[in-house]
Amino acid sequence: MLKYLFYKDTFFATTAVFVVLGLLAFVPLNFHILDPFKMAMRDFNYNDLAWSEMGKAENQGIDKDIVVVNIGDAARPEIAAILSKVCAGKPKVAGLDVLLEAPRGQEADSLLQSVIKANNNIVLASRLTGEEDNEEYKSNHFATGTTAQGFANFAGEKYGVMRHFVPEREFDGRKVESFASEIVKKADKVAYNELIGRDHKAEVINYSRKAENFLVIDGAELLNNSDIEVFSNKIVLVGYTSNDPNNILDKHYTPTNNIVTGRGVPDMNGVFIHANIVRMIIKGNYISHPPAWFNWLLAFVLCWLHMAIFIYFYIHRHIWFHLAAKAAQLILTIFFIYLGLLLFAKADIQINMTPTLAVVLLAVDVLYFYEAFVVWLQTKTRYKSIFHHETHH
Amino acid sequence: MKRITKYLAIFFVLWNTAAMAQSASPHFLVYYVKGKGTLNKAGQISALKKSDNLYQADKITVAKGGEVMLLCAQNSLIKVTAGSYAVKNLISRCKPDGEAFTAAYFHYIWHQMSHHHEKVEDNPEKFMKTAGAVARGKQPVELALPVDTIYYSSGALNINWKEQKLLFKLYADSLAQVTEKTINLEKTLPFGSVAARLEPGSYLWQLCHPDGKECGSLNYLEVIEKQSYNERVISILKQVIKTTDAETAFMSGFLLEQHHFLAEATKYYKQAASLDPSNKIYTNTYYRFL
Structure with a gap:
């Protein structure tokens, strides 16, 4: 069977698969008839199964570097008191994941203003809003002078699954950084430089912990409790959290959601998503993406192997060809999906298996076409091929 | 064999050219058609209708007495009357930026009539619509209208929400001043009837939970002379x-x-x-x- 790898027909049939794939990609039609299916599968990514089915982010234990403080329904004066207490515990950095975009009067604002002014390790949250051509950067009202602030936006479909974040970007001719990037910049300069050095427009968020794997301190309790040691040398994120599944304030869909299609309710508060991003940056646990050429090369090599096997069966075991080919397609499709998931879940490598799956699924039908084509070619020219009129009789 | 290769090559080039032309963004969307008009797409002629996408190579014809409004990609609008037009010649008539007042509206219309198929990975900056943070300027419930700022003189105006009792508090424009008005409400704030009795000037108002302790953000109301x-x-x-x-x-x-x-x-x-x-x-x- 090995010799079939080196026939020119194997190579040409493999190439034909890619030609057909290229043609299909350029079909200038809009298949709106498939919309119900598309809507059902919208925002589905099979890599999400790594979290929901393969236990990525399970059994990680409580995060030892990041502490979350829940502000609950605290207003600005109470937030100021919570933040003041957090800072008294000497954290590496305290990120205030609250949008404070306008003044609310001297009485409400003065305390918070003075706490922020007195501590240079506080990072404030801002946000980008509006559509692409009239986007607006809503600065934090308390970010004056040297106070750090970063946009709290993630990258994803509106109301969709938050899988990416943008570390930094241009806005109105200046560089603005994300909330998580600004936090890491203060907490771990080396990790921050690595993030910026990667020069990725967006990073896939490698969720390593669910909400229950972070130490969460209730802000109201903190005010009545003098134990602030827990914040010492930690990254503290002050934001809103809720265990109530019906409370969806600042809750978002993440791949850690156990329901991957037709999702029920959002599963993770924004502050925990930031915590996961910060965790990923400081540990350097980025998701690696092989370059596109590697994905296509892999697809080509695997298609070539398939084609050699298919041609062997086509010529020598034709009675078994259909059964063997369909079985191989089914088994190998499942195998490649599993392999892709395994690499993602265990090695943080995200390989785009779509080209591989597509060519494996197309290979059999293209082989039929190729065989008919060369047989016809033989009637017109002296083209030599392993296929001929009686190939499989 | 050579002939087949040649035909295949020609087929490829034609196919890709057609496909790429169709996959590019349109230069115009048809916003309004009065009378009869036709659209010529590479020789295929069809009746011009609202939300048609017009590309550089297309041609349109407007019948006598007809009028067609085209929405430019830059969110401005141009009007064409009777005659035949090559779309590429109309592009220069679009203003570089939409009028300040209308840009948002036409931007909204453009998005209603067209949709993109980009993925987050391709252009993440276009997908940064979700901020992972709470605002401390929130409303106690989700309101049906944007109420941060309201300019008012007269007329009915209701602000609605779903099934919850709330307290409405109205202040003169400094919180230091005494609350002017407090009303218990269920599902609707009859804003018009409250504001109609106010003197021209600036006010602040907010919605709170019935106990009055947890309140939403302060909103601005300006009552203006008729x-x-x-x-x-x-x-x-x-x-x-x-x-x-x-x-x-x-x-x-x-x-x-x-x-x-x-x-x-x-x-x-x-x-x-x-x-x-x-x-x-x-x-x-x-x-x-x-």
Whole structure:
């Protein structure tokens, strides 16, 4: 069977698969008839199964570097008191994941203003809003002078699954950084430089912990409790959290959601998503993406192997060809999906298996076409091929 | 063999050219057609209709007495009357940026009529719509209307929410002053009847839970004298592009809402919904105010 790898027909049939794939990609039609299916599968990514089915982010234990403080329904004066207490515990950095975009009067604002002014390790949250051509950067009202602030936006479909974040970007001719990037910049300069050095427009968020794997301190309790040691040398994120599944304030869909299609309710508060991003940056646990050429090369090599096997069966075991080919397609499709998931879940490598799956699924039908084509070619020219009129009789 | 290769190569080039031409962004969307018009796409002729995508290579013809409004990719509008036009020759008529008043509206229309298929990975900056943070300027419930700022003179205006009792607090424009008015409400704040009794000037208001302890953010209300108010409304309405009666009314309402004249916007949305009750965008928009 090995010799079939080196026939020119194997190579040409493999190439034909890619030609057909290229043609299909350029079909200038809009298949709106498939919309119900598309809507059902919208925002589905099979890599999400790594979290929901393969236990990525399970059994990680409580995060030892990041502490979350829940502000609950605290207003600005109470937030100021919570933040003041957090800072008294000497954290590496305290990120205030609250949008404070306008003044609310001297009485409400003065305390918070003075706490922020007195501590240079506080990072404030801002946000980008509006559509692409009239986007607006809503600065934090308390970010004056040297106070750090970063946009709290993630990258994803509106109301969709938050899988990416943008570390930094241009806005109105200046560089603005994300909330998580600004936090890491203060907490771990080396990790921050690595993030910026990667020069990725967006990073896939490698969720390593669910909400229950972070130490969460209730802000109201903190005010009545003098134990602030827990914040010492930690990254503290002050934001809103809720265990109530019906409370969806600042809750978002993440791949850690156990329901991957037709999702029920959002599963993770924004502050925990930031915590996961910060965790990923400081540990350097980025998701690696092989370059596109590697994905296509892999697809080509695997298609070539398939084609050699298919041609062997086509010529020598034709009675078994259909059964063997369909079985191989089914088994190998499942195998490649599993392999892709395994690499993602265990090695943080995200390989785009779509080209591989597509060519494996197309290979059999293209082989039929190729065989008919060369047989016809033989009637017109002296083209030599392993296929001929009686190939499989 | 050579001939086959040649035909295949030609086929490839034609296919890809056609495909790439179709996959690019259109230069115009047809916004309004009065009378008869035709669209010529590479020799294929069809009747020109609303929301058609026009590309550089296309040609349009407008019959005598007809009128066609084209929405430019830059969110401005151009009008063409009877005649034949190559789309590539019309591009220069688009203004570089939409008019300040109308840009948001046409941007909205462009998005309603077209949709992109980009993925987050391709252009993440376009997908940064979700901020993972709470605001401490929130409302106790989700309100049907944007109420941060309201300019008001007269007319009915209701602000609605779903099934919850709330307390309405109205202040003179400094919190240090005594609360002027407190009302218990269920599902609706009859804003018009409250604001109609106020003297011209600036006010702050908020909605709170019934115990009065947990409140939403403070919102701004400016009560304006009738004449000044009318002048401002007229200057906004000057920007409206007149098309069908229903569409003109909807655009009027949209621009007024964008500029915080909610009571005035209500009238136009109502008009649009009654003129074309089959249009769900019109009726759903109006229902927000009921």
